[in-house]
Amino acid sequence: MFGPLYRQIADDLQRQIEEGILAPGQRLPTEPELRAHYGASRNTVRDAVRWLTTRGLVRTKPGQGTFVVERAEPFITTLSSHPETGLGGGEGQAFQAEVVAQGRSPRASQPRVSVLQAAGVVADELRVAAGSSVVSRHQERFIDGSPFSLQTSYYPMGLVQAGAVRLLEASSIHPGTGAYLGEILGLRQARYSDLITVRTPTVSETTFFELPDSGRVSVFETFRTAFDAEDRPFRLTVSVFAADRNEFAVFSGVVPTEARTVRSPRSAEAGTGRDA
Amino acid sequence: MFGPLYRQIADDLQRQIEEGILAPGQRLPTEPELRAHYGASRNTVRDAVRWLTTRGLVRTKPGQGTFVVERAEPFITTLSSHPETGLGGGEGQAFQAEVVAQGRSPRASQPRVSVLQAAGVVADELRVAAGSSVVSRHQERFIDGSPFSLQTSYYPMGLVQAGAVRLLEASSIHPGTGAYLGEILGLRQARYSDLITVRTPTVSETTFFELPDSGRVSVFETFRTAFDAEDRPFRLTVSVFAADRNEFAVFSGVVPTEARTVRSPRSAEAGTGRDA
DNA sequence: GCAAATTTGTTCGTATGTATT
DNA sequence: CAATACATACGAACAAATTTG
Numbered sequence: 001m002f003g004p005l006y007r008q009i010a011d012d013l014q015r016q017i018e019e020g021i022l023a024p025g026q027r028l029p030t031e032p033e034l035r036a037h038y039g040a041s042r043n044t045v046r047d048a049v050r051w052l053t054t055r056g057l058v059r060t061k062p063g064q065g066t067f068v069v070e071r072a073e074p075f076i077t078t079l080s081s082h083p084e085t086g087l088g089g090g091e092g093q094a095f096q097a098e099v100v101a102q103g104r105s106p107r108a109s110q111p112r113v114s115v116l117q118a119a120g121v122v123a124d125e126l127r128v129a130a131g132s133s134v135v136s137r138h139q140e141r142f143i144d145g146s147p148f149s150l151q152t153s154y155y156p157m158g159l160v161q162a163g164a165v166r167l168l169e170a171s172s173i174h175p176g177t178g179a180y181l182g183e184i185l186g187l188r189q190a191r192y193s194d195l196i197t198v199r200t201p202t203v204s205e206t207t208f209f210e211l212p213d214s215g216r217v218s219v220f221e222t223f224r225t226a227f228d229a230e231d232r233p234f235r236l237t238v239s240v241f242a243a244d245r246n247e248f249a250v251f252s253g254v255v256p257t258e259a260r261t262v263r264s265p266r267s268a269e270a271g272t273g274r275d276a
Numbered sequence: 277m278f279g280p281l282y283r284q285i286a287d288d289l290q291r292q293i294e295e296g297i298l299a300p301g302q303r304l305p306t307e308p309e310l311r312a313h314y315g316a317s318r319n320t321v322r323d324a325v326r327w328l329t330t331r332g333l334v335r336t337k338p339g340q341g342t343f344v345v346e347r348a349e350p351f352i353t354t355l356s357s358h359p360e361t362g363l364g365g366g367e368g369q370a371f372q373a374e375v376v377a378q379g380r381s382p383r384a385s386q387p388r389v390s391v392l393q394a395a396g397v398v399a400d401e402l403r404v405a406a407g408s409s410v411v412s413r414h415q416e417r418f419i420d421g422s423p424f425s426l427q428t429s430y431y432p433m434g435l436v437q438a439g440a441v442r443l444l445e446a447s448s449i450h451p452g453t454g455a456y457l458g459e460i461l462g463l464r465q466a467r468y469s470d471l472i473t474v475r476t477p478t479v480s481e482t483t484f485f486e487l488p489d490s491g492r493v494s495v496f497e498t499f500r501t502a503f504d505a506e507d508r509p510f511r512l513t514v515s516v517f518a519a520d521r522n523e524f525a526v527f528s529g530v531v532p533t534e535a536r537t538v539r540s541p542r543s544a545e546a547g548t549g550r551d552a
Numbered sequence: 553g554c555a556a557a558t559t560t561g562t563t564c565g566t567a568t569g570t571a572t573t
Numbered sequence: 574c575a576a577t578a579c580a581t582a583c584g585a586a587c588a589a590a591t592t593t594g
Contacts, residue, residue, distance in 0.1 A: 005581080005582075041583050043583070046560085062559070062589065063558075063559055064560080066559090066560080076471070193525065195523060195526075196526070197523045198523075218474065220474070243519075248471070250470040250471075251469045280562060282562075306578060307578070318564095319562095319564070322580090323563090325579095337579080338579045339571035340572060341578065342579080
């Protein structure tokens with residue numbers, strides 16, 4: 001046996017978790033029990049448990065115990081546009097449809113609408129002057145009751161002045177904001193570009209997604225800029241997803257409709273030539 | 277003042293880092309110095325430093341000290357296909373071109389070629405029987421000398437039997453494997469699908485990417501399945517990237533060539549309505 | 553509703569080991 | 574080899590959260 005004692009204990013517990021001896025959701029032995037079992041001090045067994053916590057294998061709850069984490073079945077969002085609707089994953093109607101298609105149940109909060117001054121990415125992507133007004137529409141989204149995404153769309157105030165006054169309504173626009181803009185202004189989403197990043201969550205995101213306080217789970221942040229037929233940007237949508245329960249699919253080229261299904265590769269990890 | 281003492285110390289150090297009082301690369305005060313400064317025990321200042329370590333703000337080096345981490349400029353990989361070449365980011369020639377276009381310097385190791393039995397995702401995606409032979413071509417990629425990605429492509433052995441014997445060569449295939457398959461077998465990549473996931477790194481990935489041992493930085497894993505004109509899969513490419521220095525872009529719809537540039541939104545984060 | 557028991561969280565102290573300069 | 578700096582390990586006490594009686 002080699003390495004520090006706390007690592008040996010952590011490795012042994014990790015092995016038990018991976019072999020299913022300690023099943024997901026199950027409580028680990030308490031600190032005094034581990035202490036007796038491994039003949040180590042309390043601080044050392046706590047170091048071992050912390051090692052597992054940092055790697056997301058277990059979660060400690062004060063007053064209750066330490067539990068093996070249960071991994072949620074990842075939800076797959078399609079980022080490329082659907083051939084017919086031109087809509088990509090996560091957007092209004094596409095979100096609802098995609099969730100239902102995966103046999104799960106979507107819910108979205110009423111939008112929180114505000115008018116603010118464009119700055120940073122918002123001004124850059126919408127190509128408006130910094131300080132000019134933009135409409136922000138923010139929604140919280142849930143799947144099967146669990147927090148799924150935080151989404152904020154920004155529209156230049158010019159769209160409202162041109163007649164799209166419902167952008168300021170603090171309620172969902174049926175059948176969809178895109179359709180509404182097409183109807184009122186003849187605006188058509190000709191293309192869009194997505195940028196996907198991963199970063200550490202903010203405090204409010206940690207709260208919303210119920211992430212562990214360790215900073216271990218990061219969030220996906222996608223920036224989607226939509227362009228009209230004249231290639232002018234008219235919307236920026238910033239979405240945030242928890243990285244531990246979301247995956248993204250992208251299709252390129254002509255895709256037969258029946259082929260547009262994906263499943264997570266996680267359930268069948270063997271055979272990729274990875275090490276253990 | 278509220279919260280545990282170690283958090284107060286950690287928050288104060290974090291503030292100093294964010295305000296630039298402690299610049300990237302700079303050494304933090306030593307444990308005895310922090311101990312004197314904050315009037316806390318050594319274990320407590322160590323808890324504070326660990327808090328920062330877990331969140332990736334600092335890095336401890338035995339015998340040297342604790343240092344503020346320097347964040348590498350993120351590299352952006354385009355996942356959607358290029359209108360002309362049909363190639364997506366990360367693939368052979370596209371990788372070289374994209375890196376150079378961002379003003380950086382690419383390098384790839386010679387491929388490690390092996391023949392193995394298909395299993396799991398590989399068998400599923402290539403639609404071959406589990407246990408049948410597949411060719412695996414593995415490469416390590418570097419940008420500006422830093423480890424960038426681990427990439428493994430899997431081809432059904434049937435392609436070799438049909439005449440594409442160079443797939444077994446343990447050297448790069450010029451001008452590209454895709455072009456070679458087109459030349460020899462008339463195989464054309466009509467479409468592909470990508471799946472993007474984030475997971476914790478394996479041990480060998482931690483070594484290759486020189487990731488902190490804290491398990492904090494996760495890796496992107498992309499699964500790209502390429503299909504021919506008859507919509508049969510002929511290649512699966514699994515790529516792994518460090519999540520702390522990579523981003524992905526996706527373009528949909530008709531995209532003017534001059535619009536196909538992206539920059540990271542990280543440098544201009546203000547104005548997205550996020551909290552601090 | 554309250555009190556006791558259980559379980560993890562925080563903080564101190566001390567000693568020794570390992571890596572680097 | 575010596576000095577410096579972080580890593581590991583032990584012990585002890587009290588606090589906070591939760592469940593149970």
